[in-house]
Amino acid sequence: MNYLPNIIFAIALLLGLGYFAKNVKKLVRNIKLGQDVDVSDNTSQRWKNMINIALGQSKLVKRPVSGFLHVVVYVGFIIINIEVLEIIIDGLFGTHRIFSSILPTSVYGFLIGTFEVLAFLVLVAVTVFWIRRNVIKLARFWKDEMKGWPKSDGNIILYFEMVLMTLFLVMNATDGTFQEMQSGNIISQYIAPIFSGMAEGTVHFIERAAWWLHIVGILIFLNYLYFSKHLHILLAFPNTYYGRVNNKGQLNNLESVTAEVKMMMDPNADPFAAAPEGAEDEVPAKFGASDVQDLSWVQLLNAYTCTECGRCTSECPANLTGKKLSPRKIMMDTRDRLEEVGKNIDANNGEFKDDGKQLLGDYITNEEIWACTSCNACVEACPVSIDPLSIIIEMRRYLVMEQSAAPTELNNMMTNIENNGAPWPYNQQDRLNWKNE
Template identity: 85%
Template sequence: MEYIPNILFAVVLFLGIGFFAKNVKKLIRNIKLGQDKAVSDNKSQRWKNMAMIALGQSKMVRRPISGFLHVVVYIGFIIINIEVLEIIIDGLAGTHRIGLSVLPQSVYGFLIGTFEVLACLVFIAVIIFWLRRNVIKIARFWKSEMTSWPKNDGNYILYFEMVLMSLFLIMNATDVQFQALNSGNVISQFMAPWFSGLSEGTLHFIERGAWWLHIVGILVFLNYLYYSKHLHILLAFPNTYYGKLQPKGQFNNLEAVTNEVKMMMDPNADPFAAPAEGAEDDVPAKFGASDVQDLNWVQLLNAYTCTECGRCTSECPANLTGKKLSPRKIMMDTRDRLEEVGKNIDANNGEFKDDGKQLLGDYITHEELWACTTCNACVEACPVSIDPLSIILEMRRYLVMEQSAAPVELNNMMTNIENNGAPWPYNQMDRLNWKDE
């Protein structure tokens, strides 16, 4: 009988971690549906970006208030969860505060005291976040794409964090032996009087209840991440590592098109010559992207990493002037479509069955794509190196090169360049006529 709690704890831990591993496997599978992309260059710069942006939160603090609060929650939540290691050992071995057995009391007290201060700061920061989101109603949290689930998801995670921090402090406040040490109870000593009228047995019951709820809550939180925008807690690190290193204004060119243009400009080239023996045909099966499988795997990683913070949309000039484009919605739509494709594969024994839908048209409209000015404001604003512009450009490329569906104005411009060598409707002899008007 005495080992039943240990066995129960092991089962809960196994199920929690097992379900999380299953979702991670599904996540990796979905990301790998994207096209291959080489990102093995300049590793030192990539490690630096990950350290500065994901770990150091360097882009978050560009907006001081929300940035500071986010740093408090981020650092506090990560450091506090170091105690999860002690909880796991205690739960499996049947011990109580194993840290006191392996560390000097002063060191253990310093650690727990630090955790308590951070827990209190996290709780306060989360309340401020909740007020900003639900009372002050900052505009970027209430855009049209923030429907019921995205809007509620942000609140759910705040409630999660408030409950977990409260359980940690209650666990310490009702631990009679810990309070008797008078070391490390920096915050919980002020909460202990709330339970002063209770018997030692009742205190033990509350302490054990808070202990169990705390570890189960962490496991639930861990598995909730896959369904939440807070997946960026884990994916921000690989996403910033694999982020774009080229200058923000540098567009990519299709090698097949570049080679074709070079051949057209080479007077010695034979357009009818057969390719050299062993040479591969580098013409892609499709120009641009109409669905998530046409995007590269880094872009799909971007979609899963999106924090839905809205910084990109709040700085998008097209959105600010009332157009339908929202870079945040582009990423949310990409992730939603990718999840839909993943579920399709699961339902069809590992094979994708055409569902008559695609990212372009069913999720993202032509109007949204052509509203983009390609100014890169969204890319600069993103705190975790997401690149919505690259997805917009790939879908534009598909519209132009596969469907000839460019706007009339753009078609006129390209026709003028072809006929007149300039975007204006004047031949070369009349190009300066504007000065006489």
């Protein structure tokens, strides 16, 4: 027996899975560069969010057309890849359709028939997606941040899915033994006549070529995920679990700032009293965030999970009125900067060497973050619970508390609050004069 194909298959499988594991390790390392944050609360709600949003696609279907098509691709692609288990067993042990000899013909036929129908539906769905993206040219796919690689990446994924589904159907159509079963060849039976006039050896060669290309294509696709926006296929589940569970309008407060404000409002407080033991630990080394290491690991997970679908930007009132802000760009810039930091660490033996760059300024401008209205429309629109607003707030916090670089209007308001106890430029004695007029 010739074991060479099995050996080649095993080597390809080990290389594919090994490279994937290496990239996953790098991904986890980069996410852990973020600040620690406690997300151990509301466990039951977090599980519900993951099941409803990531598994159930509940937020996607709010836009019925794209939502339905995405569900077809999602369900189809996941279920069809169950068949990869059979391919792996066949590839390692030299068998052919091992499950057909284990399962009853009707059961095996039902499974493969289901896979074929789903493969066809996935082909239809990704074709519609391609048309929406490249022919109809929906506005959210043609924003400034979607030029270059992001634009190409979206199409590459669609081509990948088209090719993989086509190979699966061709593999079935050219498998004479499978076609003779007359069970499960719901779609491939209509493709098989294309090859009926060919020599048996040629048809067998096409079947083997489709088989090999299908599994190698899946391994390539698996490793492409790390470099693609489609990393959300894997990260949507942890991201929806660790997403915020408190009210979306509630911003996080710094304990040290809250304590100081309370002291200022307490007429009996002694401003010169010694701080309670351990209170100095509550003061952060830096207020807000200017680079990715200042953000929490959940925010960095958000950046890697971004699907670049543009729903956030299409709902953003600032963007709709022509402002420079795009919540999608905020997430893409955060991910790009995090990748740059990760490469810096790789190039310097595990240590980050200051490159003179940071997220705020080199990637995201002050104009962008001050254009935000803090309305949470982007958070509500995101189909995988990403929170661009939290990153914007942290960068604003840095500018105000570390750089004293707030816009003039905001500085005037804060000055009025300090001097007059209100945002308006009237002292407390004159505040009620309007009622006498």
